[in-house]
Amino acid sequence: MIRMLLRVLGHEYARPVRRTVTLMTATAILEGLSYALLVPVLRALFGSTPEDARPWLIAFGTVVAVYAVLRYVADLSGFLAGTTLLRGMYHRLGDHLARLPIGWYSAGRVGEVSVLASRGVLQAMSVIAHLLAPLISACVTPLTIVVVILAFNWQMGLAALAAVPVVAAIQIWTGRSTAAADAERVERDREATGRVIEYLQAQPVLRAGGRTVERFGLLDDSLRGLQRASRRSALSALPGIVGLTLTVQAMFTVLLVLGAYLALGGKIGAAEILAILVLAARCADPLLSLAEMNGRLRGARSELARLDTVLRTEPLPEPSEPVRPERHDLEFDSVAFHHGDRTVIDDVSLSVPQGQRLAVVGPSGAGKSTLLQLLARFYDVDAGAVRIGGVDVRAIDTETLMAQIAIVFQDVYLFEGTIEENVRLGRPDADEAEVRAAATAARLDEVIERLPGGWAADVGEGGALLSGGERQRVSIARALLKNAPIVLLDEVTSALDPVNEQAVHEGIERLMAGRTVVMVAHRMRTIQRADHIAFLDGGRIIEEGGHDELLHRGGRYADFWNISLTPAR
Structure with a gap:
């Protein structure tokens, strides 16, 4: 998606985007690593000398403070990059639309360009400012936590790692199963917008014909079509949401059972079990948020694809060696x-x-x-x-x-x-x-x-x-x-x-x-x-x-x- 974003905007925007992605990735990794300090903290607290937890608590507080600063810098970078990209997108889209042949502006494109130039651009460019940080956090932080669990206990680490391909498969399957419904919803949305514009422009005709109290059939039909398409889009994403929730719950249950088995066998201490379960619970929230983010990401990707299509439309060619006429015949x-x-x-x-x-x-x-x-x-x-x-x-x-x-x-x-x-x-x-x-x-x-x-x-x-x-x-x-x-x-x-x-x-x-x-x-x-x-x-x-x-x-x-x-x- 980042590649498509840079293709739409132009590679002159690559540096701020890459800087933002790097900062957000480092923040997510540091967040995952900070939870590793919970293991020695809990081990000391449940041990015979709880005061030994003091240095670990100080270390944990220091890491959290560094994480907070890094998170602030990363989010600020995201917002600044997002506003820069938004401004650049509006300029590029406006310049391109001004160079397209007049024949390109057919009646059906009024609604399309209206949606694209307003909500479409905002939705596509919101990826950097609003979606990128939680997306990276939802992917990188759980993976970092899995690595931490592996470092403390390889059996529980492997059990947690087994959920990774399942989550990835569910995300891919959900994206493919909802693609057609999302495309239909977007098409219905564009049609409805065009009908609203048509309805407003047709007011003099409707009023002259004495139809001010009647419903405008074409508009009603398009709005009903949009409602049905939106319902199908939501229902098509439901199996993925349920599947992801069940996978996360199943992973936590497996870790709980495996931890109890290892603890009863004397292979791991209660403090370590508690810490690993806390880490596993911390994985659940960002993983479950993927379901919501996926819908927003699909919408943003869809708008990016439409922007890409418009920007790929060939304008009238400019001469490589322009000539200035000296006469005016x-x-x-x-x-x-x-x-x-x-x-x-x-x-x-x-x-x-x-x-x-x-x-x-x-x-x-x-x-x-x-x-x-x-x-x-x-x-x-x-x-x-x-x-x-x-x-x-x-x-x-x-x-x-x-x-x-x-x-x-x-x-x-x-x-x-x-x-x-x-x-x-x-x-x-x-x-x-x-x-x-x-x-x-x-x-x-x-x-x-x-x-x-x-x-x-x-x-x-x-x-x-x-x-x-x-x-x-x-x-x-x-x-x-x-x-x-x-x-x-x-x-x-x-x-x-x-x-x-x-x-x-x-x-x-x-x-x-x-x-x-x-x-x-x-x-x-x-x-x-x-x-x-x-x-x-x-x-x-x-x-x-x-x-x-x-x-x-x-x-x-x-x-x-x-x-x-x-x-x-």
């Missing part, structure tokens, strides 16, 4: 992209000269947004190439590529915090005047003036305390502050009221000025001002050209235009 060269078995983009070739605007239009599901995502390298193409300034985006390192691009999505996500903090995400080192200028250009200043707290107003989780139009203005201000030479717009005004649409449109016009732009849009006045228009359907370009040219052809774009101008009845 764009090109799609025979691009193809598949999502599973479905062809999303099929042999698309487009070019956007520097400083010009390309509008991509077409029906829903045509692949319009995917073109923007390929340009930002959220995915890698399956065929062809996407280029910026003549350089394949795969040859540009991620930091440089993202510095070239400002993206405004239809669905804006704001981080919980103030408006100013969310705007500053565009360029954290911007001065106050630049932030205020970006807000004014995006007409965000109007929003700030009417909000309690102004710039310090909290936007809520995901921007929930702002309207859709207000969130869009924050997003545009953020993009303006970034001041990137390439702008990607994804239907940013499609769901806004007329007032917000007008404000957002003015902000978008300022954002696009002098920049290379690719926009996915339905609003006609936005499309009209594009230098080039591509009509996409089924992942292929059906028509392309200027607005007037495409209208004159009377093809799919003209139909699209005419439908958009027809008032709804």
Whole structure:
């Protein structure tokens, strides 16, 4: 398990882990050896001169004091190593998740990543801080005590030693018999977490449908499945717990009977028998605690395995010799992209000269947004190439590529915090005047003036305390502050009221000025001002050209235009 832990974290953490394991092992050995002093203490106390026990008691007290200091140092080392590993794990997991392709984040992974990044990481990293010391103590201290018993009486020592392979066999058998049940429980747990998130996100739909007093069937089913899986997991571990308890009790009984037999035969004294039985009783507690620790260790190992699986997922490869583009023209060269078995983009070739605007239009599901995502390298193409300034985006390192691009999505996500903090995400080192200028250009200043707290107003989780139009203005201000030479717009005004649409449109016009732009849009006045228009359907370009040219052809774009101008009845 330690090897897996170091593989998940990286071997730069090997030294503190090994130091902690060494300290804990030495502590457990010293604890076992300290009990060896009970034999001379009891022998003296039951002998003709009890005062002879005084030096042995002093020695015992000294060893216990050294053990207490060593235990404190070992536990402190465990806690410090645990917090270091926890911090390192969060950093490594966060960095890795940020580099994975967007396509990896399927709907089913929401619950998985939520559980893994919260309870999963804590459970896996708690091994060093909370489980390692009692585990080592439960294994090493009884073995040390068995060696001590062997040193005083080989017959009773061998009897105690016979229990070691039995305990080991029970532990191995329990681990194997519970593996399937534990895996099912974890899977059910992940599914239930996903359903809880889905239930919370679906509240507007459920309430609009008048189902607020009904139970959510999918969530109830997943919770019942989790309950059944947890019960099976607990029951599968029960035989191991019972077997371990019986083994420990049987070992103590054998030692008691054997000790009585040897004492009656005059081969061992009563003091030695009493001391050995005390030592045997001391073995019982840590051995019995193995049953409880095994369940926690299996859970931690399971979380480590899932962390290992996620961290082994290949991110988008970074170029070994990155190239920085000198221009900002764009090109799609025979691009193809598949999502599973479905062809999303099929042999698309487009070019956007520097400083010009390309509008991509077409029906829903045509692949319009995917073109923007390929340009930002959220995915890698399956065929062809996407280029910026003549350089394949795969040859540009991620930091440089993202510095070239400002993206405004239809669905804006704001981080919980103030408006100013969310705007500053565009360029954290911007001065106050630049932030205020970006807000004014995006007409965000109007929003700030009417909000309690102004710039310090909290936007809520995901921007929930702002309207859709207000969130869009924050997003545009953020993009303006970034001041990137390439702008990607994804239907940013499609769901806004007329007032917000007008404000957002003015902000978008300022954002696009002098920049290379690719926009996915339905609003006609936005499309009209594009230098080039591509009509996409089924992942292929059906028509392309200027607005007037495409209208004159009377093809799919003209139909699209005419439908958009027809008032709804």
